[in-house]
Amino acid sequence: MARRKKIYEGKAKTLYEGPEPGTIVQYFKDDATAFNAEKRAVIEGKGVLNNLLSEYFMTGLNNIGVPTHFLKRLNMREQLVRSCEIIPLEVVVRNYAAGSMSKRLGVEEGMQLPRPIIEYYYKDDALGDPLVTEEHIAAFGWASQQDMDDILSLALRVNDFLSGVMFGVGIKLVDFKIEIGRVYEGDFQRLVVADEISPDSCRLWDIETGQKLDKDVFRRDLGSLTDAYTEVARRLGVMPKTSTPIGKPTLIN
Structure with a gap:
């Protein structure tokens, strides 16, 4: 399999050359940063959750006529987008x-x-x-x-x-x-x-409790970031309500 060409690596994503001209593969990392990257950590499953949630929102926008660069999700961590x-x-x-x-x-x-x-x-x-x-x-x-x-x-x-x-x-x-x-x-x-x-x-x-369900959980040390993101995904139906937070895959012998 040919090695993909990396175009850019940011704090939360890595961009690769897409399979066709005018396309890019966007890879969601587990890295979390705050305060202009002064605070940083690797949080298992964060990239998977952000990929699924971004797909949900971008697809919804496309469906109501708001143009986005999103084309399709490729797998649990990658999506295909238009180059812009x-x-x-x-x-x-x-x-x-x-x-x-x-x-x-x-x-x-x-x-x-x-x-x-x-x-x-x-x-x-x-x-x-x-x-x-x-x-x-x-x-x-x-x-x-x-x-x-x-x-x-x-x-x-x-x-x-x-x-x-x-x-x-x-x-x-x-x-x-x-x-x-x-x-x-x-x-x-x-x-x-x-x-x-x-x-x-x-x-x-x-709305009821004021509980933060975003990156402020990481910025302010308010608990588990993946728990917060998973709660958003569950409410939106992106993940089953009975699912557990996403971590590393388990190998079964």
Whole structure:
């Protein structure tokens, strides 16, 4: 079997050249990082859960006409996606105050915002992914005004979809992060939701108890991250309700 060509390795995923031109294989790792990778660990089963959950969300978005780069899941850790040019921005949609917003503005964590607030962060690990404005984006040519209009529309549509899906299983969508890619079709381009959508990139709180079911469990040492992610997967029907958290495979003699 031919060895696949690695294109890029990030904190949570590794990208390989796909089987056909214009495709990429996205491999989900078990690595967990926080605070710009100052805190890190390997958590068994995390990559499998994120692969399954991202497939669920991306498929749902595709089905309602929100374009994504997702094509299909290949196995428990890999999915096939369209190759796209990633716009160097993290697009964060906030429905409730939490995390860096609460620290920056002195706002109580958990306060519902009067409307969804969209923030943009420049993707640069060395700089700590700084918050930027639309003026910065225009001045440095990271995206055109038409791109920004399309990104805003995509972000709000993703928010509507995710909020509804999560509310239906008793989970509050506090905030989430997406990345946007450019796909070229001849002389035309269109924007698609790229990267992943998983508990790694969302803040998810149980509506009744406030229990955190996202990466804050790892950031704040609140318990088992795989238990939290497994609970989200069970509620969404991605995993059977009686299943146990995913770990290493067991060899049977």
